[in-house]
Amino acid sequence: GDSVTQMEGPVTLSEEAFLTINCTYTATGYPSLFWYVQYPGEGLQLLLKATKADDKGSNKGFEATYRKETTSFHLEKGSVQVSDSAVYFCARKWRSAGGTSYGKLTFGQGTILTVHP
Amino acid sequence: ETGVTQTPRHLVMGMTNKKSLKCEQHLGHNAMYWYKQSAKKPLELMFVYSLEERVENNSVPSRFSPECPNSSHLFLHLHTLQPEDSALYLCASSQPSGANVLTFGAGSRLTVL
Numbered sequence: 001g002d003s004v005t006q007m008e009g010p011v012t013l014s015e016e017a018f019l020t021i022n023c024t025y026t027a028t029g030y031p032s033l034f035w036y037v038q039y040p041g042e043g044l045q046l047l048l049k050a051t052k053a054d055d056k057g058s059n060k061g062f063e064a065t066y067r068k069e070t071t072s073f074h075l076e077k078g079s080v081q082v083s084d085s086a087v088y089f090c091a092r093k094w095r096s097a098g099g100t101s102y103g104k105l106t107f108g109q110g111t112i113l114t115v116h117p
Numbered sequence: 118e119t120g121v122t123q124t125p126r127h128l129v130m131g132m133t134n135k136k137s138l139k140c141e142q143h144l145g146h147n148a149m150y151w152y153k154q155s156a157k158k159p160l161e162l163m164f165v166y167s168l169e170e171r172v173e174n175n176s177v178p179s180r181f182s183p184e185c186p187n188s189s190h191l192f193l194h195l196h197t198l199q200p201e202d203s204a205l206y207l208c209a210s211s212q213p214s215g216a217n218v219l220t221f222g223a224g225s226r227l228t229v230l
Contacts, residue, residue, distance in 0.1 A: 004159070034218075043121070043207055043221035044160075089160070104173070105219065107160040 002026055006090050006108035013080055013115050021075040021111045023064075023090035032093040033057075033066055033073040034105065039086045047075075047088070080115045087112050120144045123208050123222035131230050132198060138225045140191040140208030147212060149191040150219065151183060154205040166191060198229045 007022040025033065032051045036044040048057030053068035062077045073090060090108040121142045130136050140149065151163040165173035166185040180202075182194040191208055205226050209219040 036221075041223065043123075043209075043223045044219070045221070046218055049218070104162060104165065109157060109159045 002028060002031075002092060002106040004090050004092050004106050004108040006088075006111050008111070010112035010114060013113070015082055015115055015117055016079045017115075019075070019077040019080045019084075019113070021088055021090075021113070023073045023075065023108060024071050025073065025090075025092045025106075026071070030068070033064070034091040034093075035062070035064055035073070035075050036089040036091060036107075037086045038089065038110070044089060080113075082115045082117055085113055085115045121208055121210055121220050121222035123206075123225050125225060126223065127226045127228075129228045129230065130195070130198065132200075134198075135194070135196040137195065138193040138206055138208075138227075140193075140222055142189055142208075142210040142220070142222075144210060144220060146210035146220070147188055148210060149185060149188075150209045150211075151191070151193055152207040152209060152221075154207055154224070160207070164193075195227070198227075200229050203227055203229045 003026045005024050013019060032049060034049045035047040037047045038044045047062055048059040048064060050057040050066040053066050056063060056065045062075060064073050064075045066073055075088060087110045089110045091105040093105060124139045128136060148167045150165050153161045153163055162175050163177045164171060164183045169185050169188055180197050184192040205224040207224045208222040211219050
């Protein structure tokens with residue numbers, strides 16, 4: 001079935017460090033891929049997305065490239081800030097047997113990021 | 118504030134209680150969802166409503182009963198829950214097709230004693 005695997009956390013970094021959070025997905029068709037972020041006490045917010053191979057999603061300094069050959073969608077940021085401390089979720093659009101798939105997303109287990117000053 | 122409002126934010130209930138979670142959105146979305154977020158587990162999709170009709174029920178126990186009276190409101194009725202049902206319950210909404218971008222509420226933290 002559909003699955004998304006994220007790197008185990010928690011990840012702890014100093015401010016201005018480089019961030020990578022790995023994400024791989026099962027290769028069933030060509031799903032849309034997403035990164036969501038959950039700040040403390042809040043719900044999930046869309047961070048970025050990519051809908052086809054080689055697309056690069058970007059937002060707030062974060063980037064992720066849809067790599068079909070490695071079935072990956074790793075999240076990167078060149079210089080993290082304390083305010084980036086949150087839980088990050090990778091997700092793929094659920095494989096549809098036919099018709100619309102609504103907002104059916106398969107999520108990874110989440111990666112906790114803590115950034116220290 | 119994302120546009121999806123959930124109440125209550127925190128709920129503690131006994132195993133014999135009956136309570137309800139409420140979700141409200143005024144984004145003009147036509148699809149609404151309930152997800153369950155448990156510690157160290159991926160988000161689990163519970164129910165999907167599109168145009169007020171339930172289109173997904175992912176093998177959720179009958180002690181969880183959803184209700185969607187109109188496209189702006191979604192409820193999750195709870196009765197005779199188990200301690201393992203303690204989790205963060207997230208409501209989301211979207212347009213029923215297209216980019217599948219979900220807008221989430223802040224969640225209702227449920228503790229079952």
